[in-house]
Each structure stands twice: as structure tokens, then as C-alpha cells.
Amino acid sequence: MQYVAYQHALKCHLSFKQQQIRLMTPKNNAELDVTSIRVQKLIEKIENGAIKVPEFQRGYVWKPQQVIELLESIVRNYPVGSILLWEAEKEDKLQSSRHIAGIDLPDVPDKYPVQYCLDGQQRISTLFGVFWQHANSIGSSQYNPEQGVFEVYYDLKDDCFIHANELDVIDEKRYFYLRNLLSNEKQIDVFMTQGYEKEQMQKVSQLSSKFLNYDIPIIQISNRAIDEVGVIFERINNTGVKLNTMDLMTAWTWDEEFHLRDEIDELLEELETHCSFKLDSTLILQITSSIINGSTSSRSILSINPALFKNNWESVCSSIKQAIDHLSTDLLCKSGKFLPNKQLLCGMSYFFHKCPKPTSKQIDALNTWFWITSFNRRYDGGNTTQKMDHDLTVMTKLIEGEKATAIESLKITEEILMKSVFSIRSSLTRTILLFQAQYSPMDLVSGSRINIGKVLSNYNRSEFHHVFPDAFLKNKHSISDKDERYRSLNFCFLSSASNKKISAKAPSEYFSNLVPQDKMVEILNSNLMPNKPSIYSSNHFNMFIRQRAKLIISEVNTIIKNK
Numbered sequence: 001m002q003y004v005a006y007q008h009a010l011k012c013h014l015s016f017k018q019q020q021i022r023l024m025t026p027k028n029n030a031e032l033d034v035t036s037i038r039v040q041k042l043i044e045k046i047e048n049g050a051i052k053v054p055e056f057q058r059g060y061v062w063k064p065q066q067v068i069e070l071l072e073s074i075v076r077n078y079p080v081g082s083i084l085l086w087e088a089e090k091e092d093k094l095q096s097s098r099h100i101a102g103i104d105l106p107d108v109p110d111k112y113p114v115q116y117c118l119d120g121q122q123r124i125s126t127l128f129g130v131f132w133q134h135a136n137s138i139g140s141s142q143y144n145p146e147q148g149v150f151e152v153y154y155d156l157k158d159d160c161f162i163h164a165n166e167l168d169v170i171d172e173k174r175y176f177y178l179r180n181l182l183s184n185e186k187q188i189d190v191f192m193t194q195g196y197e198k199e200q201m202q203k204v205s206q207l208s209s210k211f212l213n214y215d216i217p218i219i220q221i222s223n224r225a226i227d228e229v230g231v232i233f234e235r236i237n238n239t240g241v242k243l244n245t246m247d248l249m250t251a252w253t254w255d256e257e258f259h260l261r262d263e264i265d266e267l268l269e270e271l272e273t274h275c276s277f278k279l280d281s282t283l284i285l286q287i288t289s290s291i292i293n294g295s296t297s298s299r300s301i302l303s304i305n306p307a308l309f310k311n312n313w314e315s316v317c318s319s320i321k322q323a324i325d326h327l328s329t330d331l332l333c334k335s336g337k338f339l340p341n342k343q344l345l346c347g348m349s350y351f352f353h354k355c356p357k358p359t360s361k362q363i364d365a366l367n368t369w370f371w372i373t374s375f376n377r378r379y380d381g382g383n384t385t386q387k388m389d390h391d392l393t394v395m396t397k398l399i400e401g402e403k404a405t406a407i408e409s410l411k412i413t414e415e416i417l418m419k420s421v422f423s424i425r426s427s428l429t430r431t432i433l434l435f436q437a438q439y440s441p442m443d444l445v446s447g448s449r450i451n452i453g454k455v456l457s458n459y460n461r462s463e464f465h466h467v468f469p470d471a472f473l474k475n476k477h478s479i480s481d482k483d484e485r486y487r488s489l490n491f492c493f494l495s496s497a498s499n500k501k502i503s504a505k506a507p508s509e510y511f512s513n514l515v516p517q518d519k520m521v522e523i524l525n526s527n528l529m530p531n532k533p534s535i536y537s538s539n540h541f542n543m544f545i546r547q548r549a550k551l552i553i554s555e556v557n558t559i560i561k562n563k
Contacts, residue, residue, distance in 0.1 A: 036215040054116040082217035083120035277336035296388040319353035340431040341379035347391035368404035368563040374431040375412040414549040420488040445498035447516040465494040471504035507536040
């Protein structure tokens with residue numbers, strides 16, 4: 001009955017895996033085989049170098065308790081999940097792979113295929129590390145485990161597995177070392193030298209038999225290109241650690257003179273240090289793919305010819321830097337923290353790659369596209385890849401002379417602006433702040449120009465404050481809803497010193513006593529705030545919010561008109 005239950009669980013597990021893989025569009029000769037393999041045979045294949053861990057896989061992350069739980073599951077004949085292997089022929093072999101369990105293993109000759117483990121690395125690494133008798137670590141690495149995690153014994157008295165580091169003294173007559181478990185010769189040697197009794201020998205033999213006779217289900221795919229493999233890996237792991245395309249591309253493009261991870265890390269560090277733009281490797285790969293292949297999808301990224309990638313890398317870096325420079329100088333986006341959506345950088349990088357010396361008309365069209373896309377919050381929903389790819393088409397049209405307003409219209413409404421709650425994590429909040437920055441805002445109290453470059457390059461929450469103070473709205477206007485008090489339109493650029501002077505004062509009070517009267521209209525205009533004194537003298541919060549929404553939308557329309 002136990003075996004029948006196991007087979008049923010196995011079929012259900014395989015059925016789910018197969019359904020995921022069938023989502024792919026395979027090559028005509030693509031194959032998928034479902035088999036099983038015994039633990040000892042699996043260890044032999046790994047030992048011979050026939051099974052490898054691809055570079056795009058994560059390192060070994062299992063904790064000691066997870067090692068014990070896997071061993072216990074096998075002893076109890078529980079299903080432990082299937083192993084997914086990709087059989088790669090000579091032309092598909094990855095130029096870079098890692099040793100399983102961090103142990104030095106041979107490479108198979110080019111004429112023989114290699115099986116790369118796409119799913120199940122932690123399990124096969126554990127079994128190999130625990131049972132292989134000649135474990136020689138290749139040294140420390142961020143990917144390799146501490147070898148102590150594989151030093152496991154079986155307690156013949158308490159019938160349980162235990163790690164060596166949990167034992168003060170290892171009594172070899174009580175604790176049987178698992179590296180000796182799968183070899184009859186090793187077993188006999190221990191029995192003889194330690195003087196095992198018949199009952200102890202039977203326990204060891206029974207334990208050994210459970211591991212030797214345990215079948216691990218194997219799903220093997222073959223005749224699949226690297227881009228298909230990447231998508232399969234992502235689909236199968238979509239409930240766990242998702243595929244990092246960066247890792248896969250590192251394996252695919254690796255050679256002695258070009259290590260993609262190092263190149264991208266160097267670029268990311270430069271952009272963060274010198275430009276205050278903290279980006280990620282996935283976005284860099286998407287930008288690269290947009291420039292080389294005209295698409296940002298994972299499949300497109302993984303289909304990039306390695307030589308083409310290397311040859312275009314310098315140009316890609318230059319385009320990204322030019323796009324960031326434009327954001328910083330023309331749009332005053334001094335930090336990536338204020339970029340409404342990071343995906344905007346892809347379209348802009350593509351624009352400057354195709355048009356490194358744009359005319360003023362093309363720049364106007366690009367900026368108009370930026371504001372329309374940002375205020376429309378186009379990237380707040382899903383289908384990000386499709387939207388980024390659409391932007392590439394738009395960039396081509398802008399370069400060819402089309403107006404951005406002819407391609408997409410402004411959809412933001414007063415109601416949307418009025419309901420927006422201030423949060424630097426909100427793309428609309430960042431858009432509103434960045435748009436305000438275009439008008440060189442003046443401090444409400446001092447009347448001096450805000451140092452936008454300083455504020456936007458080093459985000460500091462203390463530089464943004466309520467126009468209608470939070471405490472005033474809560475205590476005097478009885479607005480208990482924090483979201484209502486924290487409307488995005490109730491914030492402006494304001495120094496901490498000026499905010500302290502305003503404190504919880506009503507607008508009717510501080511606009512009369514603190515705001516420079518001779519500069520009031522100029523100050524209000526620079527902050528995109530309605531310049532009707534009656535709104536402030538009457539402390540009319542709702543009127544202020546509505547009028548400011550009207551004003552901002554009017555100004556956006558003015559900036560983008562006919563561009």
C-alpha cells in the first residue's frame with residue numbers, strides 16, 4: 001500500500017511538472033522523458049561529471065535540518081520530488097558550470113552530452129555530499145556549502161540522523177558514518193574494526209538497503225535551446241526562487257576575457273556612485289536586449305548571441321549613461337529614487353542608442369512622452385514586458401519626427417490626483433514631486449530657491465512637508481483618516497527649519513505671519529499651488545486640493561502641447 005501511495009503521489013507530481021513544461025513551444029525534435037534513478041546510480045553519474053549545476057542556478061542554501069529531513073524522507077519512503085535535467089549536446093554546452101556540492105569533479109569529454117540540473121540541485125547536492133566517499137572540496141565560494149553540512153551519522157541507538165558537529169565524541173560503534181553506508185566493503189570494514197553486534201549490523205544493512213533501492217523520479221528534457229531552457233526553469237520555479245536571467249546570461253556569455261556579471265556589477269556601481277541611480281542587473285539586460293534584439297522579453301535576452309552581446313556592451317553602457325544624464329539635467333531627476341518607473345530608462349536608453357545626437361524637436365517629443373507615460377501610471381499594472389516593447393516602437397516614431405501627443409494622450413484626471421496618497425514608493429508621488437521640481441520651487445517661509453539638486457539626489461523625507469499641517473487637519477478640521485491628511489497634493493518642498501516655524505499653525509495664520517507677502521504669488525506659482533489668498537485665509541483644505549489638481553493638470557498640458 002505504501003508503494004502504491006508513493007506511485008500515486010509521484011504521478012501527480014510528474015503530471016504537474018509535465019503540464020508546466022508543455023506550456024513551452026518545443027523544437028520539432030524536442031524530447032521529454034520521465035524515468036527514475038537509484039541513489040547510488042545518481043551519485044556515480046555526478047562523480048563522473050555527467051551531471052552538473054549550471055551557472056545560473058543559485059548556490060547551495062540548505063540548512064543542516066533540511067539535510068536531515070531529506071534523509072528521513074527517503075528512509076520512510078516518502079516522495080522527495082522529481083529532478084529536472086537538461087541534456088545538452090556539444091553545441092549547447094554551457095561555457096561555465098559549477099561543481100555539485102562544491103566538490104571537485106571531472107568534466108566529461110566534448111563528444112559526450114552533459115546533463116544540467118534545472119530543478120533539484122539542493123537534493124542531489126545533499127545526497128552526493130553525504131554519501132560520496134572521496135569528497136574533496138574545491139575551496140570556499142559564495143556558491144559552495146560548508147562541507148560540515150554533509151558530515152552526517154546515523155545513531156544506531158536512537159535510530160536517527162545526526163550531524164557530526166552535534167557530537168562531542170564520536171563513538172563509531174554507536175554512530176555509523178553515512179559515507180560508508182552504500183559500500184559493502186566499507187560496511188564490513190567498520191563491522192570488523194568496531195566489533196558490531198548482529199543487531200547493529202542488521203540495522204546498518206536495512207538502512208543501506210532503503211537508500212540503495214530508493215527511486216528518484218527524473219524528468220529529462222533534450223534538444224532544447226538555451227532560451228527555452230531559461231523559460232522552462234522560470235516556469236517550474238515560479239512558486240519558489242524565480243530565475244535570475246542575469247545568472248543564466250552569465251553562464252551563456254562567459255569566457256576568459258568577458259565575465260558578464262563583473263561587467264554589469266561595475267556599471268551598476270558606477271551609476272550608483274556617480275549618478276545616484278541604483279539599478280538592477282535585470283533592467284540592464286532588458287536594455288541590452290532592446291538595443292540588440294528590439295525586445296525586452298526573457299526569451300529575447302537569452303537568445304542574444306554571446307559575441308554580439310560583448311561587441312555591443314560598450315555602446316549599451318554609453319546609451320544608458322546618456323539617458324541618465326538627460327534625466328538628471330533636462331528633467332532634474334537627480335536620483336533613481338525619483339524616477340517614476342525604472343522601466344522608463346529602457347525606452348530612453350534605446351532612444352539615445354538610435355539617436356545619440358537628437359534635435360531639440362526630438363528632445364521635446366521624448367520629454368513629452370516621459371511626462372505622459374509617468375502621469376498615466378502606465379507601468380503600475382502588469383504586462384511590463386509588452387509595455388517596454390511598445391515603448392521601443394514609440395521611440396522609433398519619436399526619432400522619425402512624430403509627436404508624442406499624437407501617439408498617446410494624457411489620461412490623468414483631477415480625481416486621480418486628489419486621491420493620491422503621499423508615498424515615495426508611489427510612482428505618482430514621484431511624478432508629482434519631479435514635476436514640481438521643474439518650476440524651481442521657493443521655500444514658503446524663507447522665500448529662497450530650494451536646492452533641488454541636493455534634495456532630489458539625496459532623498460530626505462524632511463525636505464517634504466504638509467501645506468496644511470497634519471496636526472492642524474487632525475485636531476482643527478477633525479480629519480481622522482491619515483490618507484486624507486497625507487494627500488500627495490498637500491505636500492511641497494520645504495526645509496526642516498521652515499517646517500518647524502510653521503509647526504501645527506493654520507494656513508490662515510502662517511500665510512499672514514511667515515510667508516513673505518511681497519513674494520507670495522511668486523512663491524505659490526513656483527510650488528504649483530493656487531495663488532488665491534482666500535483659499536489659505538479661510539483654511540479651505542478641499543478647495544486647495546482641487547484647485548491644485550486643476551493647476552497641475554493645466555501645467556502638464558501646457559508643457560506637452562503640440563510636442
